[in-house]
Amino acid sequence: MPPKSNGTCSTVADKDRKLRELAEEVERLRAAQSHVGNISPPAPDDSYSPSNHQGTGCTAPAPLESQSGAAASNSSPVLIDSQLHNPQVPAPVQLLPAAESRTLGSVTLSPAQIDRLFKTFFCQYHPFLPFIEGSGSPDDYHAKSPLLFWTIIVIAARRDEEEPILLTSLSPAVQGLLWQTVPRVPHSRPELKAMILLCLWPFPTSSMSTDSSYILASVAKTGAMHIGLHKPYFVQDFSRVKFRFSPEELRDALLVWSACFIAAENITSYIGQFPLFVTDATLDMICTSENHGNLPVEIYQxxxxxxxxxxxxxxxxxxxxxxxxxxxxxxxxxxxxxxxxxxxxxxxxxxxxxxxxxxxxxxxxxxxxxxxxxxxxxxxxxxxxxxxxxxxxxxxxxxxxxxxxxxxxxxxxxxxxxxxxxxxxxxxxxxxxxxxxxxxxxxxxxxxxxxxxxxxxxxxxxxxxxxxxxxxxxxxxxxxxxxxxxxxxxxxxxxxxxxxxxxxxxxxxxxxxxxxxxxxxxxxxxxxxxxxxxxxxxxxxxxxxxxxxxxxxxxxxxxxxxxxxxxxxxxxxxxxxxxxxxxxxxxxxxxEMDMGLVEETNYQWFWNHGGISTLMATDLEGMELPPDYIFNNQRGQEPPD
Incomplete structure (x- = not known):
């Protein structure tokens, strides 16, 4: 919102904004102090590993964002200095109990079942890649995105000992909900998080050809770009209304984009496809030595x-x-x-x-x-x-x-x-x-x-x-x-x-x-x-x-x-x-040789096989496929069908 012409109103608005920022900083420091006081110091090499978050010590960062993330905000999208350079301290998970039963397909879950499965997800699965910032109750998740709600449930059911058939019963219905959500654009951040989760913990399948992770990663990436998450500092350029991300929304956007990148790159490298991400200024900014964006250490590394x-x-x-x-x-x-x-x-x-x-x-x-x-x-x-x-x-x-x-x-x-x-x-x-x-x-x-x-x-x-x-x-x-x-x-x-x-x-x-x-x-x-x-x-x-x-x-x-x-x-x-x-x-x-980082290497062959001059004289990115291109099989053989 542009400043009002009245100088007094503008001054009051500035003071209100500063008070909000100070209040948010105080709450963050209180949460950090409470967290540090209640847990033992982690090992130096495992500062944010799931082993530190088992049982009641499992963690999730703070509040789930609103689905209307494009709501107008006067907060600056630039993170303050302490947020930029200090690793994020995850707050303990304090999920409120579910109040309602939920039904999908032929499966109905009671509030007690929902609470148990949500706790399983946040304690046993989420800490490995903690990109979902959330608290509140499972009902809040369902209100913001039914797909995210049921995705959390189905991931928690993967190895559930109390209800071993729950995964088999839920999978078809959750997949149906997923592919009903895909064509409904634009996608909200909670919906994109659900898609990324299903790329990281996909449904069981017996064949690579029936694994939809590659397609889903493409959808998640393009969906995130569609709402401007790849340019979070200029998100207004991708919207019909004027707004700017608050610091919390900006951090959440960086988390979603980073998790999408990790999931997509893992999938394409495993199946042998060209990477979905090419060049990206936001990722370059995230990868600075200062951990710009204050990502959790596990995700930043x-x-x-x-x-x-x-x-x-x-x-x-x-x-x-x-x-x-x-x-x-x-x-x-x-x-x-x-x-x-x-x-x-x-x-x-x-x-x-x-x-x-x-x-x-x-x-x-x-x-x-x-x-x-x-x-x-x-x-x-x-x-x-x-x-x-x-x-x-x-x-x-x-x-x-x-x-x-x-x-x-x-x-x-x-x-x-x-x-x-x-x-x-x-x-x-x-x-x-x-x-x-x-x-x-x-x-x-x-x-x-x-x-x-x-x-x-x-x-x-x-x-x-x-x-x-x-x-x-x-x-x-x-x-x-x-x-x-x-x-x-x-x-x-x-x-x-x-x-x-x-x-x-x-x-x-x-x-x-x-x-x-x-x-x-x-x-x-x-x-x-x-x-x-x-x-x-x-x-x-x-x-x-x-x-x-x-x-x-x-x-x-x-x-x-x-x-x-x-x-x-x-x-x-x-x-x-x-x-x-x-x-x-x-x-x-x-x-050591096991890491493969040994200095004693004879590079004489390097200069005798084309040399660096050949590399530097070639445009590595702009060359097109030549018309006489021969398939990657040996010369003289026919390419496979």
């Missing part, structure tokens, strides 16, 4: 690592458009540059990186090093960084095991960690079953870690025949298959899915060996004649094949005690423990 992944995925994705001009050796030019940035990122994160985000960082190193499998010209650095990626994969498995014991990271946390575990197991499988790379590693140590990883993947399963349960069987079957011959470094047949090419190459190898698709080209799904019982390939390619029936009736029975990685060879590499080693100081880890 995750945004930093995710932004790094987004940058190298975008550049490597554009490589497909540049192959004709840079040649096939340009990976050798780009990857060392990002290895250096990876090291700088670890220094920036410093000693306060939480144990949970250590896994996120290791997952980033694994994604970066997966690109070395795509190089056709083999050089010393390729072997070095693949072996470093292997060490990072083992550490992901070990750390996931530790965090699952401590805070149930895999069974309660978002899909980010399940994806990290799956990629780590796949990376370890590729190295251990390679006749070339296995001679440089301790196979006994690796097989123990692989056994542990397969068991953890199976533990992530929520329903029979879902992705995690089937993927654990795929890993076991591929381990039992014939190892790759030694002497030659392994190459990938699937090369068009960025860092995820390694994962999808493994899945296609399984399809050819066990799924009835033995040719290199996609074929129609074979009919199963086993009395109507068919088992479908759990991971279908994105649009280029149909699911095929497993031809074998005698499928391996993988109970939790079955060892799938059994070897009778001795150690062929340096001795290493078969169990997670104690976490050492981060400065020591910085120089």
């Amino acid at each position: 995750m945004v930093l690592v995710t932004r790094f992944c987004n940058r190298f995925h975008r550049v490597m994705a554009s490589r497909e458009r540049r192959m004709a001009s840079l040649g096939e050796n340009d990976n050798g030019v780009l990857l060392p540059l990002y290895e250096s940035e990876l090291k700088d990122l670890r220094w920036m994160l410093g000693p306060d990186l939480s144990p949970t985000n250590e896994i996120v960082f290791l997952y980033a190193t694994l994604q970066l090093r997966s690109y070395y499998f795509l190089e056709r010209s083999h050089h010393p650095a390729q072997k070095e960084y693949i072996l470093k990626g292997y060490r990072a994969a083992l550490h992901i498995i070990w750390k996931c095991q530790g965090r699952e014991v401590d805070v149930r990271l895999l069974t309660r946390g978002p899909k980010i960690f399940t994806h990290a575990l799956a990629v780590a197991c796949n990376f370890a499988l590729k190295v251990l079953r390679s006749g070339y790379y296995s001679q440089f590693v301790d196979v006994n140590e690796g097989s123990k870690a692989f056994n542990l990883g397969v068991g953890l993947v199976k533990k992530c399963s929520i329903e029979d025949n879902d992705l995690q349960g089937r993927y654990s069987k795929i890993l076991a079957q591929l381990w039992a298959a014939t190892a790759e011959p030694g002497g030659l470094q392994p190459e990938l047949k699937v090369r068009s899915r960025l860092a995820a090419s390694l994962l999808h190459d493994t899945l296609w190898k399984w399809r050819e060996n066990f799924g009835g698709q033995r040719s290199g080209r996609a074929s129609a799904a074979p009919q199963c004649d086993n009395g109507g019982s068919s088992s479908f390939v759990p991971f279908a390619g994105s649009g280029n094949t149909n699911a095929a029936c497993i031809e074998r009736d005698g499928e391996q029975n993988l109970g939790p005690d079955v060892l799938v990685a059994q070897v009778d060879t001795g150690s062929r590499g340096p001795n290493a423990p078969g169990a997670p080693r104690p976490a050492s100081a981060w400065l020591e880890e910085l120089g």
Whole structure:
């Protein structure tokens, strides 16, 4: 609202605004003091991890925003200095009891059931990615967004022991409510939060082709942009009325945009699609060293690592458009540059990186090093960084095991960690079953870690025949298959899915060996004649094949005690423990091979394969696909259907 002409009225309005700001600051400090006085000090490396918020100590930041977030406000959108530079201290969750029963589809929940499920969500799921600021009662959530209300309920029901069938009963109705909400634009912030939650904790499914997370992430991103959350300081430019975000609304907008970015990048990197986020000034601003926007530390660290992944995925994705001009050796030019940035990122994160985000960082190193499998010209650095990626994969498995014991990271946390575990197991499988790379590693140590990883993947399963349960069987079957011959470094047949090419190459190898698709080209799904019982390939390619029936009736029975990685060879590499080693100081880890941040690298090959001058002379972003572009298969072969 513009200032009034009357000077007295303007002065009174200014005083009222200052009083409101002071009152809000006093309440924030009181909440922080109360929180600090009621809990024990957290460990330095776990300042905001779910282990500190179990039971009655679970937390959620302060009030749920109004659905009419576009309401006029005279408050300045610029955060005050203390809000900009001090990490947000989460206040204890003080949910009021629900007053009404709620019905969706054929499911009716009593107030007591609703209260229990809301408490489960905020205590066991929400702390891993605390982007929903809220208090009040479940009825308040339902009033602002029925979709957000039922999304919280269905996530809390994923592993509910009191009502184990609730997830199955609710899922169809919640999915129906979701797709009824999608076409109703503009979306409110609570509705966008619900979509992001369902990207992070998706409904169980048995096939990648039926997983709607990628589509939903696209909807959430475009919906957020539609209401101006990507430009929160200029949100009025995306509205029909004059208004400005209050400091609380601004922080909430930054949280929603950050969570959307984390969810979308995790999904696209896992399925091997071009990143949904390209360049974004708001994310760049968030990633300053001052934690602009006062995000929770767990989210701030995750945004930093995710932004790094987004940058190298975008550049490597554009490589497909540049192959004709840079040649096939340009990976050798780009990857060392990002290895250096990876090291700088670890220094920036410093000693306060939480144990949970250590896994996120290791997952980033694994994604970066997966690109070395795509190089056709083999050089010393390729072997070095693949072996470093292997060490990072083992550490992901070990750390996931530790965090699952401590805070149930895999069974309660978002899909980010399940994806990290799956990629780590796949990376370890590729190295251990390679006749070339296995001679440089301790196979006994690796097989123990692989056994542990397969068991953890199976533990992530929520329903029979879902992705995690089937993927654990795929890993076991591929381990039992014939190892790759030694002497030659392994190459990938699937090369068009960025860092995820390694994962999808493994899945296609399984399809050819066990799924009835033995040719290199996609074929129609074979009919199963086993009395109507068919088992479908759990991971279908994105649009280029149909699911095929497993031809074998005698499928391996993988109970939790079955060892799938059994070897009778001795150690062929340096001795290493078969169990997670104690976490050492981060400065020591910085120089170890498991983190892959070793200085002693011979870069002579770098200058002999195109050189930095070739890279600098090329427009990395503006090049179009050449008309004579050859598909990413080897030359002379036909592209897959």
